[in-house]
Amino acid sequence: MSxxxxxxxxxxxxxxxxxxxxxxxxxxxPDVYTRLHAxxxxxxxxxxxxxxxxxLQAESWAAAGKLxxxxxxxxxxxxxxxxxxxxAARQRGIKAWKQ
Amino acid sequence: MEILYSAMALFLLLTLVAGLWRVLRGPTAADRMxxxxxxxxxxxxxxxxxxxxIDSPPLRDVALVLALLAAVxxxxxxxxxxxxxxxNHVAD
Numbered sequence: 001m002s003x004x005x006x007x008x009x010x011x012x013x014x015x016x017x018x019x020x021x022x023x024x025x026x027x028x029x030p031d032v033y034t035r036l037h038a039x040x041x042x043x044x045x046x047x048x049x050x051x052x053x054x055x056l057q058a059e060s061w062a063a064a065g066k067l068x069x070x071x072x073x074x075x076x077x078x079x080x081x082x083x084x085x086x087x088a089a090r091q092r093g094i095k096a097w098k099q
Numbered sequence: 100m101e102i103l104y105s106a107m108a109l110f111l112l113l114t115l116v117a118g119l120w121r122v123l124r125g126p127t128a129a130d131r132m133x134x135x136x137x138x139x140x141x142x143x144x145x146x147x148x149x150x151x152x153i154d155s156p157p158l159r160d161v162a163l164v165l166a167l168l169a170a171v172x173x174x175x176x177x178x179x180x181x182x183x184x185x186x187n188h189v190a191d
Contacts, residue, residue, distance in 0.1 A: 026137055043137070054147055066159055069163070074166050
C-alpha cells in the first residue's frame with residue numbers, strides 16, 4: 001500500500017466512526033436539541049473525513065473539487081437546517097432536556 | 100482498495116438501518132425528520148464511496164443531487180409541515 005492509500009484508509013475509517021457516533025447519538029440522546037447536536041457532527045465531520053479520504057484517490061483536480069463542493073453544500077445545508085429545526089421546536093414549545 | 104470502499108459503504112448502510120428505529124419511535128415529527136436528514140448525508144457518503152468503488156464518476160452527480168434534495172426536504176418540513184401549534188392543528 002502506498003502512503004496515500006494508507007491515509008485514505010485512516011480518513012475513511014475515521015469518517016465511518018463519526019457516522020456511527022452520529023447514529024448512536026440520534027438513537028440515545030433525550031430530546032430534539034441534543035439529537036440535532038449529534039446529527040450535525042455526523043453531517044459535517046463524518047462526511048468531511050470521507051470526502052477528504054476519497055479526494056486523495058480522485059483521478060483529477062476537477063473531481064477532487066467536485067467532492068469538496070458536495071461537502072461545502074452539505075455543510076451549508078446542515079447548518080441552516082439545524083438552526084431552522086431548533087427554532088421551530090422552540091416556537092412549538094418543546095422544552096430542552098434537564099437531568 | 101475497492102473492497103475497502105464497498106465495505107465502508109455497507110457499514111454506512113448498516114448505520115442507516117439502525118437509524119430507522121428513531122423514525123419509528125419519534126416522538127415528535129422533528130425527530131423523524133432529523134433521522135431522515137442523517138439518512139440524506141449517509142446516502143451522500145455511501146454514493147461517493149460506491150462511485151470510487153466501481154469507478155463511475157457520474158455517481159458523484161447523484162450525490163450532489165441527494166445533498167440538495169435533503170436540504171430542500173428539511174426546509175419544506177420546517178416552513179410548511181411543522182408550524183407552531185396555533186397555526187396548525189394536525190397532531191405530530
